[in-house]
Amino acid sequence: MMTEGMFTNYFLPGIWITIQVTVYSALLGVVVAFAIGVLRTSRLWIVRFLAGCYFEVFRGMSSLVLMFWLVFSLPLLLEWRLVPMFAGVVALGLTYGAYGSEVVRGALAAVPEGQREAGIALSFTRWQRLRRIEIPQAWPEMIPPFNNLLIELLKGTALVSVITVADMAYAGNLVRLGSNESAPVYTLLLVLYFVLAFVMTRGMRVLERRANAGVGKPQPRGGLLAKLSVRENAGEGSGALTAGGAAK
Template identity: 85%
Template sequence: MMTEGMFSNYFLPGIWITIQVTVFSALLGVVVAFVIGTLRTSRLWIVRFLSGVYFELFRGMSSLVLMFWLVFSVPLILQWQFVPMYAGVLALGLTYGAYGSEVVRGALAAVPPAQREAGIALGFTRFQRLRRIEIPQAWPEMVPPFNNLLIELLKGTALVSTITVADMTYAGNLVRIGSNESAPIYTLLLVLYFVFAFILTRGMRVLERHAKAGVGQAPPRKGLWSRLSLRESAGEGSGALTAGGAAR
């Protein structure tokens, strides 16, 4: 039976490792996504070709096999050993960054051409147009698909357990072996991944709201507090009308 000591000694460190792998992989993935995504919109065909090769290569590559290659093949080729956690972060970041680059490319392509032409007329460089015009307008459209990719990345971190990184899944397997119980352990893992995914989703919803507010597209708030505030404002409005009628 799983004890409190097993949870504190195995699961809590595993949760911390999962958080680290998710955060570092996401940061690397965002950098790769923006670099490759913007390069794929370049006017130079060679830049578009090379960035497209990266996209097709890593989109069609298995993250798990890439981890195995980094951990077991690179030492044989380069005589240099990857730390397993770094290999997992690199494999996940490069792979999901390739997926994210298509999100960036599509969102930039959706910016009205007149906006880019206005930047050219103002004498902006390519980098200035991206920073001041295109990315601010495309960013709100990137957040929802980035949210999906972030959730997939979180679930994909379980793959690092296969290269001996002691994440939640690896810790769960150790506790299962020690306690000889499968159902409670894997149920707890399912719940933990769901909770983390839910927290990430809520955080990305807040980010999406702020992104849309930045371009004047803030969606109306939904939920109990928004309905209460609407009722209060309606009540104040009706009270003002009644007072106005009485004054007359």
């Protein structure tokens, strides 16, 4: 039977490991996404070709198989072994960074051409145009797809349990074997992943509102409740107008 001690001794450390793997992989993925995404917009065809090769290779590669290769095959080639958690972070970061590079490339391509021409007219270098004009305008458009990738990355961290990283999935498997109860353990895992994903989504929504406000596109707060309130107010207003018209 699953007890409170099992949650404290297994699940809590597993939650912390999952958060660490997610954060480290996300940081690596963001660096890779911006580097490859920007290179894919280069005017030099060879740069675009090499960046495109990276994108195609890692987009089509299994994260789990890449982890196995880093943990079991790479030591045979280089005669030194990676720490399993480090291998998991590298595999996830490189893979999801490839997905993110398409987000960066698409957002940069959506910046109006007139903005780039204005930067050229001001004698900005390529880096200055990216830093001062293109990325600030493209950043708000990147956040929603980045949010989806972050949630997928969180769920993808369960793969590291296969290479003996003691994340939530690994802890859940140990508790299941010790308590001989599958339903409560896996139900709790589902709830924990949902809670972490929900918290991350709320944080990304705050970041999205601030990014939109930075480029002059503030968004209303309150989500669905605010929309319902606006609709109710609009309905009351239209009702009042109708009544006024009937009175006339």
